Amino acid sequence: MRRRVWGWALVLLLAVGMLPAQAQESITLVVWDNFTRDAEQAMIEELHAQFEAANPGVKIQRESYDTSDLTALLPRALSEPNGPDVAMINQGFSSMGALVKAGLLLPLNAYADQYGWWERYGQSLHERNSFSADGTVFAGENLYGVSNTAEVVGVYYHKALFEELGLSVPTTWDEFEALVKTIIEAGRTPIVFGSLDGWPAIHTYGAIEHAFSQPEEIDRFIYRSEGGTFNTPGNLIAAQKFVEWIDAGAFSPGFEGMDYDNATLSAFLNQEGVMWITGSWMTGTLIEQLGGEDAVGFFLVPSAVGLETPYAIGGVGLGYGIRATSQHADLAAAYIDLMTGPDAAAKLFENGFLPAVAVDASLLTEGTLTAEVVEAWNTISAGDTVGHYLDWTMPDIAADIQELMAKVVTPEQFIANVEADYTAGR
Amino acid sequence: MTGGTEAGLKPASSTLGTRLAARLRGGGRPFARPYQAYLFLLPGLAVYVVFVLIPIFGTFRYSFFDWTGFSPPTFIGLANYVELTRDADFWKAIGNNAFFVIFYTLIPILLGLFLTSLMTRGRLRGLVIFRTGLFLPQVMSPVVVGIIWRWLFALDGPINELLRAVGLAAWARPWLGDFTFAPYAVGVVGSWVQYGLCMVLFIAGAQSIDEELYDAARVFGANAWQQFRHVTLPGLRQQILVAFVLTFIAALRVFDLVFVLTRSGGPGKQTLVTSILVYQQTFNRNRAGYGAAIAVVMTLIIVLVSVVVLRLQARDEARDAAITV
Numbered sequence: 001m002r003r004r005v006w007g008w009a010l011v012l013l014l015a016v017g018m019l020p021a022q023a024q025e026s027i028t029l030v031v032w033d034n035f036t037r038d039a040e041q042a043m044i045e046e047l048h049a050q051f052e053a054a055n056p057g058v059k060i061q062r063e064s065y066d067t068s069d070l071t072a073l074l075p076r077a078l079s080e081p082n083g084p085d086v087a088m089i090n091q092g093f094s095s096m097g098a099l100v101k102a103g104l105l106l107p108l109n110a111y112a113d114q115y116g117w118w119e120r121y122g123q124s125l126h127e128r129n130s131f132s133a134d135g136t137v138f139a140g141e142n143l144y145g146v147s148n149t150a151e152v153v154g155v156y157y158h159k160a161l162f163e164e165l166g167l168s169v170p171t172t173w174d175e176f177e178a179l180v181k182t183i184i185e186a187g188r189t190p191i192v193f194g195s196l197d198g199w200p201a202i203h204t205y206g207a208i209e210h211a212f213s214q215p216e217e218i219d220r221f222i223y224r225s226e227g228g229t230f231n232t233p234g235n236l237i238a239a240q241k242f243v244e245w246i247d248a249g250a251f252s253p254g255f256e257g258m259d260y261d262n263a264t265l266s267a268f269l270n271q272e273g274v275m276w277i278t279g280s281w282m283t284g285t286l287i288e289q290l291g292g293e294d295a296v297g298f299f300l301v302p303s304a305v306g307l308e309t310p311y312a313i314g315g316v317g318l319g320y321g322i323r324a325t326s327q328h329a330d331l332a333a334a335y336i337d338l339m340t341g342p343d344a345a346a347k348l349f350e351n352g353f354l355p356a357v358a359v360d361a362s363l364l365t366e367g368t369l370t371a372e373v374v375e376a377w378n379t380i381s382a383g384d385t386v387g388h389y390l391d392w393t394m395p396d397i398a399a400d401i402q403e404l405m406a407k408v409v410t411p412e413q414f415i416a417n418v419e420a421d422y423t424a425g426r
Numbered sequence: 427m428t429g430g431t432e433a434g435l436k437p438a439s440s441t442l443g444t445r446l447a448a449r450l451r452g453g454g455r456p457f458a459r460p461y462q463a464y465l466f467l468l469p470g471l472a473v474y475v476v477f478v479l480i481p482i483f484g485t486f487r488y489s490f491f492d493w494t495g496f497s498p499p500t501f502i503g504l505a506n507y508v509e510l511t512r513d514a515d516f517w518k519a520i521g522n523n524a525f526f527v528i529f530y531t532l533i534p535i536l537l538g539l540f541l542t543s544l545m546t547r548g549r550l551r552g553l554v555i556f557r558t559g560l561f562l563p564q565v566m567s568p569v570v571v572g573i574i575w576r577w578l579f580a581l582d583g584p585i586n587e588l589l590r591a592v593g594l595a596a597w598a599r600p601w602l603g604d605f606t607f608a609p610y611a612v613g614v615v616g617s618w619v620q621y622g623l624c625m626v627l628f629i630a631g632a633q634s635i636d637e638e639l640y641d642a643a644r645v646f647g648a649n650a651w652q653q654f655r656h657v658t659l660p661g662l663r664q665q666i667l668v669a670f671v672l673t674f675i676a677a678l679r680v681f682d683l684v685f686v687l688t689r690s691g692g693p694g695k696q697t698l699v700t701s702i703l704v705y706q707q708t709f710n711r712n713r714a715g716y717g718a719a720i721a722v723v724m725t726l727i728i729v730l731v732s733v734v735v736l737r738l739q740a741r742d743e744a745r746d747a748a749i750t751v
Contacts, residue, residue, distance in 0.1 A: 072709050075496035098712045102497035194604045197689050254581040256693060257600020263580060395710050402693040404603040 028059045029331055032084040033078065034318050036064045054402050057330060061177035067318065078104040078323050084377050085326040086335055088318040091128050092392040093224075096144055096321075101135030106322040107142040111333040117146050120340060120357050124384050127223075129319040138223040145319020148340040150346060150356045152314035152377045152386075153203050154300045156268070156286065156369075157275045161188070162297075163273070168184070169297070173211055177343040180250050183274050190271030194258025195405060200278070200400035203313060204251075205401050207277045209238040209313075210311045210387040216309075221422075222388040228305045230419045234305065239404060239411035246405060250421045256405065265289075280314075280373045284352035291369035296314065300376050309383030312376070316356045346402045394418060396426075400411050483727070488718040495714035506719035516720060519691075519700045522609065523678050526699065528676030529613030530620050535669055537617070538624025539662070541653050544676050545625075546632045557629065564622035572686025575615045576602065577689075603693050612687050612697045619683070620676060624669045631665035632658060667739045680706070700724050 035044050048060045063084070065073060071090050078099060079081040089105070099105050112118050118126065129147065132140030133264040162168070165186050170176040183190040187256050195201040210218065212234035245251065252273055258264050268276045269289055276282075286296050300310035320336045322329055338344060345355035349363060352370075354377055364371040380386045390397045397418060404414040489506055501729035510516050523667055541559060541560065544746045563571060578585050579601040586598035601611040648656065681701035684691060689696030690706065708717035 073441060075494070075712070094710060094712050098494055102494065104496070145459055187534070196692070198692050254600040254603075256603025256605075257579065257581045258603070314666075339556070395706070396690075398690065399694050399698075406693060408605060408694060 013378060019349060025329065026057045027061060027328055028061050029328055029335060030082070030084045031060055031062045031335070032070065032074070032087040033062065033064055033320075034067060034070060034088045035350075038068050040351060043351050047338060047344055047347065051335055055331065055334070060335075070318070071326060075099060075102070075104070075393075081325060083325075084324055085323055085328050085332045086320055087101065087323065089129075089321040090318050091145070091315070093138060094395065096129070096319075096334055097131055097135050097138065099135070100131045100133070100142070100144060104324050105144045106326065106329055107133070107144065108146065108336075109141075109143050109331070111336070112143055112146070115333065115337045117143075117340070118147070118357060119339075121150075122381055122384055122386075124219075125316050125356070125381070125386060128315055129321075137225075139219075139225070139291050145321045146336055146340045147316035147319040147356045148382070149317035150281050150314065150354045150377050151281060151317060152300070152312055152354070152373070152421070153207055153277065153279045154298055154312055154376050155207075155275050155277050156296050156298055158271055159295060159297050161271060161274045167274075169299045170302055173302050176302055180245065181248075182380070184249055189252055189273040190250045190275060190379065191245075191252070192256045192264055192267040192276045194260055194264035195255055195398075195402060196257055196259045196269070198402065199391065200264065201258050201398050201401040201405065203279065205238065205242050206313050206387070206402075207301045208245075208392055209235055209390075210241055210313055211301050212238045212241070213311065214305060214307075215311055215385055215387070218388055222390075222393050224393060228422075230422050231415055234303060236415055237304075239414050243407070243411060245405065256402075274391055280354045280377065281405045283354070283373050286353075287369060293365075293370060296369050298369060298372040300379065309379055309385045311385040311387050312379065312380050313387040313389060315386055315388065316351065394421060394426075396421070485718045485725075488715050489722045491715040493715040493718075494712040495708060496712075497695050499715065502715070507715050507723075509716065510719055510723065513700065515695060515703060516700070518695050519698045519703045522691075522697060523680070523699050525609060526613055526616055526680060527672050527674060527677045529610075530616045530680070531670060532616040532675040534620035534624045534673055535666060537621040538628050538669065539626045539659070539666075541621070542628035542632055542662075543658060545629060546658070557626070561622040561626055563619050564626075566619075568619070568682035569686050571615065571619055575611075576687055577617075579611055584682055596660055602688055605693050608688060608693055608696050612684060615683055615687065616677070616680065620673050623672065627665045627669050631662045635661035663742060664739060667735055667742075671732050671735050674731055678724055678728055686741075 011094070034042070035041070044062070048062070052058055052060060067090060070088060073100065074084075074087055074089070074095075076085065079102075089099065096105070125142060125147075127139035128137050130141070130143050130146035131137060133142050159171075165183060165188070167179055170179050180190045190206075193204050195204075213232065214234070217232050217234060220226070221230060222228075252258060252264070252267055253372065259268065264276070265282075265285070265388065267273055269286075275360075280298075283298075287293055290296060300312045303310050318341060322336070324333045326332055340356070342357065345357045345359065346353045346363070349359050353371060358378055358381070359374050364374060394400075400409075400414060400418050400421075403409045403417075405409065409417060432601060464568045488499065490501060491499035492502045492505070545556065551743075577583055580586070581598075581600050585601070589595065589598045599607060602608050604611075635657065639661075640653055643653050643657050679701055680699055684699055684702055685699055686695045690703045701724070704720045704724075707713045707720065
């Protein structure tokens with residue numbers, strides 16, 4: 001008897017399950033993104049609900065991966081006929097460039113015209129998501145991604161320590177250098193820094209390098225365009241300055257053995273150093289760990305070559321792209337429009353992200369860390385002085401910088417080594 | 427050694443066990459048709475072919491191609507191998523692998539022998555606890571091992587704190603980030619992981635050495651060292667060869683430990699090993715063909731060394747057999 005009841009229940013369930021499938025054609029849009037943290041799930045799901053409500057019969061199937069997994073898995077996934085329709089693509093030759101070269105991504109120019117994506121943020125930021133059709137020229141004529149988040153590398157500082165030492169936020173490079181000197185003389189560590197993981201050295205050296213460079217110089221180097229070279233006066237001065245600062249004790253003692261997530265972060269939290277040169281992605285963590293918006297401030301490293309607005313490492317986050325062979329390209333474009341538009345920006349901001357599109361000023365509270373980071377981004381975005389991560393073009397440059405820091409090579413040899421790898425196309 | 431082999435088969439006490447043992451020894455007619463035996467090998471063979479042989483063949487084939495890992499490959503003959511010979515990073519990595527052989531192979535074998543000689547001499551209370559504890563590093567996930575040692579080596583970690591506590595503050599340093607000491611620091615972790623395997627192999631081997639040999643040695647007045655040198659050591663020859671092959675392979679293919687300890691083989695390229703280079707070339711630079719070429723060279727080196735050692739072992743066994751007869 002019991003068994004029969006279950007049997008009927010099963011038949012009923014199957015029948016109900018098949019109903020909607022017959023009633024209307026359903027489309028599954030497969031999305032691969034980079035929002036892996038628990039706190040981010042609600043935000044994405046709300047936006048997805050909004051999209052599914054606006055497009056009846058469409059179901060979004062999402063998978064999330066961290067950046068390195070995404071970069072490693074996407075080439076194969078995008079080659080599959082039922083791979084992701086929309087995927088977040090990392091910038092640079094070895095990620096987006098290689099995918100374009102393999103013909104796996106759809107050019108988005110027509111959609112950008114249709115939806116007005118060009119107006120979302122500056123042209124030089126779109127260039128980062130662009131390649132030539134054959135994938136060989138970075139910042140080429142075809143757009144392959146649209147981003148919704150941004151990043152800027154600058155200086156976090158403890159307001160209490162600045163007050164204690166009688167310091168104020170520097171507006172010129174000379175002031176910045178004097179400030180570092182003052183902190184050393186006061187017997188404190190000016191800048192927390194740890195290079196065990198390699199990549200943080202790119203940000204610290206890079207911040208100084210950008211201060212001594214013109215945007216065109218680093219643009220040409222990163223995009224490997226005509227005249228691109230690492231052998232610039234700015235790079236050499238930056239390398240010398242970096243070593244000089246190491247010798248003077250500007251960085252955490254024993255920085256070679258400090259990792260980023262534990263040692264460096266806790267050194268900053270425990271006020272073992274006054275400042276920390278790192279990216280805007282730490283804002284949320286710092287606010288959470290220090291219990292508020294007021295303990296820490298943020299400023300950009302001022303230019304040493306007379307630029308009006310500081311030239312700072314930064315950029316837009318991973319861009320949403322469309323698989324070349326997707327059957328639902330129009331739908332995918334509509335999805336991207338929502339995820340990179342103003343609604344998504346407001347949600348991203350609420351969740352501690354720095355949105356790529358300018359945040360409405362009414363959302364900002366003057367003097368908070370969040371506001372200072374957003375303003376720093378707005379400054380370089382509006383001034384078109386958004387710099388670059390050197391490893392986009394030179395994946396192994398962290399090893400070269402470690403050699404420079406350990407004085408295994410001189411600043412001149414450092415420049416020559418990177419330049420040799422650069423011209424050899426490595 | 428022959429005595430040991432016999433003893434190994436003896437525990438087959440149940441009737442089924444005895445029959446099985448008899449069959450394994452070649453008694454009776456195991457199978458009516460000989461090919462039936464191969465049927466039983468098929469499932470294992472299929473798994474081996476699909477997951478080991480085909481990938482190895484694929485890697486070998488791709489090493490002759492310019493291939494990103496996803497776009498269509500272009501045949502370029504030996505160009506990848508020619509480039510290898512001129513690649514400073516490759517030679518640096520090979521050198522580092524060779525350096526790690528000291529820590530992965532030599533030191534663990536010596537340490538294993540030392541511990542074996544301690545544990546097999548007389549009765550030691552709580553021997554099982556020691557043995558288990560000392561073997562533990564070998565069974566732990568390399569990633570866990572790496573995270574533990576990253577903490578131990580940290581600037582304010584236990585090792586540096588200990589040095590400061592005993593007045594050697596000048597010796598405290600950022601071990602894993604130090605240009606000179608990072609390779610040693612990574613090596614020490616390798617030794618810590620590998621010695622347990624050597625120890626267990628040697629203890630097992632030592633138990634099959636005939637007690638009478640020790641009695642005889644003692645009668646002739648041999649001291650502890652002489653007993654070890656002339657009875658234990660020759661008795662462990664086979665186990666030492668096995669330990670050598672296993673740990674040598676481990677030294678050449680080390681990836682996880684380095685990846686966790688120094689991320690990309692830093693500082694600079696001081697701890698860069700070939701498997702990290704394979705990973706970087708294949709996944710960071712989309713040069714799967716070149717990565718495959720490095721992997722093939724490493725495989726050839728490992729096969730070569732293994733064959734030489736197995737030959738040695740076979741010759742050894744043949745000599746032993748001759749003596750016994």
